[in-house]
Structure formats: C-alpha cells, structure tokens
Amino acid sequence: MLEFRVLGPVEARAHGKPLPLGSPKQKTFLAVLLSAAGAAVSLDQFVEELWCGNPPKSALANLRNYAANLRRVLPDTERCRLESGISSYSLAVPSDGLDIDVFERLVAQGRSALVHGDGSAAAARLELAMAIWRGEPLEGAADGPRLSALVRRLDEQKIAAQEDLFEALLMTSLSSNVLGRIRDWTIRYPLRERGWYLLMQALVSTGDVAGALAAFRDMREILVRELGIEPGEQVTQLHHAILNRQVATPVTERVVPSEPAAATLVVPRQLPPGPMRLVGRQDTLAHLRRRLTATAAPVVSGCPTVVVIRGAAGTGKSALALRAAHEVAEQFDDGQLYVDLRQVSVAGALSLMSRALGGRNTAQPMDLPELTALFRSLTAGKRLLVVLDNATETDDLAPLVPASSGCSVMVTAGGRPTGVWPTLEITATTLTRAESLELLCAELGTGDNPVAERVAALCGGLPLALHAAASCMREEPGMSVASIACRVAGQGQANGSGRLVHHW
Numbered sequence: 001m002l003e004f005r006v007l008g009p010v011e012a013r014a015h016g017k018p019l020p021l022g023s024p025k026q027k028t029f030l031a032v033l034l035s036a037a038g039a040a041v042s043l044d045q046f047v048e049e050l051w052c053g054n055p056p057k058s059a060l061a062n063l064r065n066y067a068a069n070l071r072r073v074l075p076d077t078e079r080c081r082l083e084s085g086i087s088s089y090s091l092a093v094p095s096d097g098l099d100i101d102v103f104e105r106l107v108a109q110g111r112s113a114l115v116h117g118d119g120s121a122a123a124a125r126l127e128l129a130m131a132i133w134r135g136e137p138l139e140g141a142a143d144g145p146r147l148s149a150l151v152r153r154l155d156e157q158k159i160a161a162q163e164d165l166f167e168a169l170l171m172t173s174l175s176s177n178v179l180g181r182i183r184d185w186t187i188r189y190p191l192r193e194r195g196w197y198l199l200m201q202a203l204v205s206t207g208d209v210a211g212a213l214a215a216f217r218d219m220r221e222i223l224v225r226e227l228g229i230e231p232g233e234q235v236t237q238l239h240h241a242i243l244n245r246q247v248a249t250p251v252t253e254r255v256v257p258s259e260p261a262a263a264t265l266v267v268p269r270q271l272p273p274g275p276m277r278l279v280g281r282q283d284t285l286a287h288l289r290r291r292l293t294a295t296a297a298p299v300v301s302g303c304p305t306v307v308v309i310r311g312a313a314g315t316g317k318s319a320l321a322l323r324a325a326h327e328v329a330e331q332f333d334d335g336q337l338y339v340d341l342r343q344v345s346v347a348g349a350l351s352l353m354s355r356a357l358g359g360r361n362t363a364q365p366m367d368l369p370e371l372t373a374l375f376r377s378l379t380a381g382k383r384l385l386v387v388l389d390n391a392t393e394t395d396d397l398a399p400l401v402p403a404s405s406g407c408s409v410m411v412t413a414g415g416r417p418t419g420v421w422p423t424l425e426i427t428a429t430t431l432t433r434a435e436s437l438e439l440l441c442a443e444l445g446t447g448d449n450p451v452a453e454r455v456a457a458l459c460g461g462l463p464l465a466l467h468a469a470a471s472c473m474r475e476e477p478g479m480s481v482a483s484i485a486c487r488v489a490g491q492g493q494a495n496g497s498g499r500l501v502h503h504w
Contacts (some may be wrong), residue, residue, distance in 0.1 A: 002078050004034055005099045008134025010141050012073070020075045024140055025050055029066040031141040033091035034098060035150050036421040037303030040088040042380050045421075049144030061088075100154070104403065107161045108377050114164065119171025126165040133158060141425075149419050151491045153398045156369035159189065164373075166198050170205065179203060186215075194367075197235045204242060212242050220457060234356065245320045267336035268356040271387065274322040279437035279442070279463075281320055288324040291409045291424045292385070304407035311428030315465035317412040318389050320428055323411060332408070334382040339400075344392045346399055350375050353400075360442050368399060376403035385406065391417040392425045433457060436466055443470035451497070 005011040010027040012019040024252055032041055032049045043243050045317055047055045051274070067089055070294030071079050081092040096102055106129035113122035137154040166185070169178040179202045182270045185194045196219040202213040223303070231239075240256050291307060309317045329336050337356060339349040350371040357378040366374070379402035388400055391413040401409055410416055431439065436456040455473070457467040 002075065002081075002094055002186075003097050003099070004030070004093060005134070006031060006034055006141075007099045007103060007132055014078070016073045018138070021070060021073070022467065024142060025062070025068055026066050028093075028141040028144070028147070029063070030070060031138055031147055032144075033089060034100075036090065036099075036146060038090060038092050039303065039306070039421050040083075040085055040090040041421070042088045044503060045146070046089075047145055050142060052142075052144055073479065075195070083266070091154075095383040099132050103129050103161075104157070104376065106132075107157070107373065108165070108380050110164060110168065110405070111377050114168060114171075117171070118260055119168045123165060123172055124286065126161060126168055126348050129161055130158075130165060136229065137323035143478055146421070149398060152396075153419075157373065160369035160373050163192075163194050163198065166195075166202075169197065180205060181295075187220075193219065193223075193232050193235050194368075196231075200235070200238055200242070209242060213239070216242075232300070234368060267333075268337055268424060269329075270338040270356065270469075270477050271329060271336050272322060272338060273324050274319070274326040279439040280431045281323075282319065285324055285327070287424075288320075288410075288426070289328055292328045292410070302407055303421075304402055304405055305423045306401065306409045306411065306422070307424045307427045308411045308413060308417065308422040309428055310413055310416065312414065314462035315428040315430060316463035317428045319463065320426075321387055321389065321410045321412050325385060328408075329385060332383050332385040334384050336385040336387070338387045338389065340389045341392070341395055346395060346397070347371055348386070349400055357382075357417075372399040375399065379403050379407060381406075386410070388412070393417060395419075430460060430462060431466075439463065439466050443467065 001015060005013070006139065010021065010031050012021060013028065021030060027045065029049050032046060043060065043063060047059055049058060050063075067084065071082050074082065081094075083090045083092070083163040089342070093101075096105075106125050110122045110125035110129060113125060115117075137151050137158075141147060143151070162185070166178055166182050169412060179199075182195065182199045182202050186192075186199050189195055196215060199215050200212040203209075203215060205262075208472045214233070216235070219235070223229050223231055230236075261393065288307065294305065309321050311317045325336065325338075335356075339352060341349065344352065347368050350368075354371065354375050357375075382402065382404050383406040384402055386400070386402060386406070386407065386409045388397060388409065391397060391411050393413070393416055394416040395416050396419040397411065401420060409420070413420075413502045433456065436459055437453060439456075441452055452473075455469050456466065459469055
C-alpha cells in the first residue's frame with residue numbers, strides 16, 4: 001500500500017517502508033503535489049513554491065529531475081500515479097493514502113458522535129485522529145505561499161480537534177483525568193476562550209468552584225492585557241452561573257450542526273439570477289459546464305473541482321460564472337450556495353453557508369477553525385455547487401472549500417486567490433468590436449446604427465460598460481454619445497471599475 005504523510009515530516013511509504021525522498025526541494029515538490037489533492041499543478045506554481053518567485057536558470061530542468069526522481073522511488077505498479085502534462089504535473093493519491101484525509105475523516109466522525117451526545121465514541125475517533133500527527137505539518141519542505149497557507153489551515157484544524165477531544169472526554173466523566181491536559185492547553189494557547197471555558201467546566205465538575213472562578217479571572221486579565229477586550233458571552237454566562245450556584249451550562253451545548261428532520265430541511269438554492277444575454281462566451285461556457293460536472297458522480301471525502309474565473313473589473317466574470325452555474329445547477333442535488341465576498345468576510349461566509357445547510361443558529365461565537373470544521377462536516381458526502389464571487393488576493397479561500405469531491409466551486413477574482421488549487425483557470429477577456437455591437441444592439445432591441453457603433457467602440461469591449469450604455473440609451477433615446485460617455489464613466493467610478501473611466 002502506498003501512503004503519503006505530511007502531518008509531520010514529509011514522508012512516502014510503500015508497504016510500510018519509507019521511500020528515499022532526498023533533498024528538501026524534492027520533498028517540497030512532493031508536498032506541492034499532495035496539497036493539490038490530485039489536481040494538476042502548473043510549472044509556474046511549482047516555481048513559486050520552491051523558489052518564492054526567484055528561480056534559478058535551471059528551474060525547469062530541476063523540476064523535471066524532481067519528477068523523475070519521485071517516479072523512480074515509487075513502486076513499479078504505482079509510478080503511473082505521477083502524470084506529466086504539457087506544463088504541469090499531478091499525483092493521484094490512493095484512497096486513504098494521505099494522512100490529511102484520514103485525519104479529517106476521523107475528526108468528522110468524532111464531531112458527529114458529539115452531536116449525538118456519544119462522548120465515548122467521539123473520544124475514540126478523535127484520539128485516533130490526533131495520534132496521526134507526528135510533529136509540525138510539512139516538516140522538511142520549503143515554506144512557499146501556498147504551502148504556508150496549508151500549514152496554517154492544518155494547525156487550525158488540529159487545535160480545534162484537540163479541543164473537541166477535551167470536550168468529548170469531559171462528556172465521559174473523565175474530568176479529573178483530563179483536567180491537567182486542559183490546564184496545560186490554556187498555558188499554551190492563553191488567548192483561546194474555548195480552552196478556558198473547558199477548564200472552568202472541568203474544575204466545576206470536580207468540585208473546585210474556587211479554581212473555576214480563578215481561571216475566569218486569569219483569562220480576563222490576559223485578554224484585557226493582550227487584546228484589550230473583555231471575555232465573550234458564553235464564558236461570561238458560565239462565570240455568572242458558577243457565581244450564582246446554578247447548574248453550569250453543559251459543554252455539549254456548544255455550537256454543533258443540528259440534524260433537522262428531513263421534512264423541514266430546505267435544500268439551498270441561493271444563485272442570483274444569471275444574465276439574460278451572454279455574447280462571445282459560448283466556447284468558454286461549454287468548457288465550464290464540462291469541467292463543473294465532470295466529478296459530480298462520485299461523492300466521497302476529498303477535493304472538489306475548483307474553477308477560478310479571473311479578469312479585470314467589468315469583463316463579465318460574475319455574469320459568466322452565474323450563467324454556467326444556472327446551466328449545471330440541476331446536477332447538484334444537495335443545492336447551490338452563493339456568497340459575495342465583497343459583503344462578508346471568510347468567517348461570515350462560513351457562517352452563512354453553514355446555516356443554509358442546516359447548522360443551528362446560536363448566540364455562541366465560533367472562531368474560524370471551528371467554523372471551518374463545521375462547514376466541512378456539513379458538506380462531507382454531499383453534491384453541492386458553491387459560487388464564491390468577487391474574491392480578493394487577500395482572502396484565504398481554503399476554509400470555504402467543501403469536504404466532498406462531489407462538489408464544485410467557482411471563484412471569480414481580479415487576481416489569483418490564495419488557499420485553492422484551481423482545477424481549471426479561465427481569464428475573462430474583453431469582447432471584440434463585433435461582439436460589443438451585438439451585445440449593445442441586443443440590449444437595445446434594435447439593429448445596427450451609427451450611434452450604437454460609436455458607443456460600442458468606446459466601451460472597450462467591457463460588458464459592464466455596454467450594459468450601462470444600453471441602460472442610458474433606453475432611458476433617454478436622444479442622449480448624445482458624449483452624455484452617455486459621462487454617465488457610464490460615472491458608473492464605472494462608483495463600481496470601482498477604473499477601466500470604464502479609462503476607455504471613455
């Protein structure tokens with residue numbers, strides 16, 4: 001059996017024996033392949049990860065050598081897993097052959113047991129999950145931007161899973177046994193309120209009320225000193241309950257995904273209306289349809305299809321994404337989710353999507369790792385289409401990627417978003433002069449005319465500018481070309497689309 005390990009030093013094993021991976025660059029090459037979860041990795045992405053954008057002249061030759069060396073150390077029957085494209089490489093990992101996948105599956109099982117109040121089963125699965133870790137993630141590999149983002153995500157998942165384990169152990173009446181471990185945890189992570197909450201619960205359950213109150217005072221002092229904030233609502237309520245000799249809030253009442261009855265569960269259908277007309281995009285649209293539905297049949301834990309549509313403001317990225325999404329929506333039985341990332345943070349997006357999938361609404365705050373874990377639990381085994389509109393280069397989109405290979409994700413962005421490995425990347429380009437005129441005349445419901453030709457030529461092939469111009473011409477048919485230009489330029493400034501102003 002072929003196994004790959006990144007939750008600690010980067011390793012590859014065949015039939016239980018380690019394979020010689022060689023230099024740190026060789027290990028980084030493998031780590032980049034593994035982080036892509038079977039998707040193709042372009043040579044440019046390898047260069048960025050291995051040399052941080054400052055490659056030697058021999059970079060491409062080195063990459064070929066790394067690929068050849070990896071293929072050579074793999075068993076003969078497994079070498080076909082490493083595939084070479086025209087300008088990319090991909091690695092097909094066997095089922096349960098990557099320790100990340102095994103870890104995430106066990107954590108999901110443990111959290112499901114927590115939902116059902118089975119502390120013993122939850123503790124058993126979470127103990128197995130934590131035992132997979134052998135050190136810091138991706139040890140021995142270089143820390144390029146994408147691998148660094150993966151390390152951060154894995155660290156967050158590990159922290160959240162460890163706190164889930166503490167909670168499960170408290171549910172099994174092992175408070176005294178786990179008390180010391182939770183106390184050490186608060187020393188290591190003094191700014192995590194959940195750890196303090198669990199410590200207070202553990203102390204109260206062993207009869208140490210004074211210790212629980214002291215723990216709250218310690219936590220409050222640290223938060224005020226380090227962050228300038230007061231403790232959150234949940235831990236404050238627990239403090240008040242202890243002071244008033246009331247029954248403490250059970251640990252099991254933290255935020256967990258609810259399991260609504262099938263009759264009341266609403267399948268999310270969140271896609272906004274798509275464009276009525278789409279000119280000059282038919283080949284691209286067909287390519288999108290094929291890729292979005294290519295992996296919609298098997299529903300297993302793993303990596304979904306990720307499509308990124310890039311382009312400058314006004315080029316119609318969102319329109320293209322929404323048209324494609326509506327055309328394939330019926331292929332995704334568990335629904336479609338849509339988030340405009342201009343309006344919400346990544347954490348806010350996770351909260352919105354989790355509620356749409358049946359996660360219980362609660363006043364208890366959840367941090368990003370907990371929200372990420374909840375979203376992955378809710379999406380495991382599902383067939384969903386997720387549209388992440390208007391992402392920026394500062395958004396880490398990794399938490400927003402579902403936990404099932406039956407899902408597909410479409411991202412629209414001006415630049416290259418972080419945290420995702422695109423299965424397909426498309427650039428939304430400007431329309432040709434003929435396409436611009438066709439779109440404008442279709443919007444106006446008229447044939448070609450000199451004014452339309454002049455306006456179409458001034459729009460620079462930007463669909464957003466063409467739609468704005470058509471709106472002006474419909475509202476005031478006699479408006480001059482110069483007036484239309486001023487109106488559209490003003491809309492471009494309001495939308496942050498500097499190219500509209502530039503072309504006019």
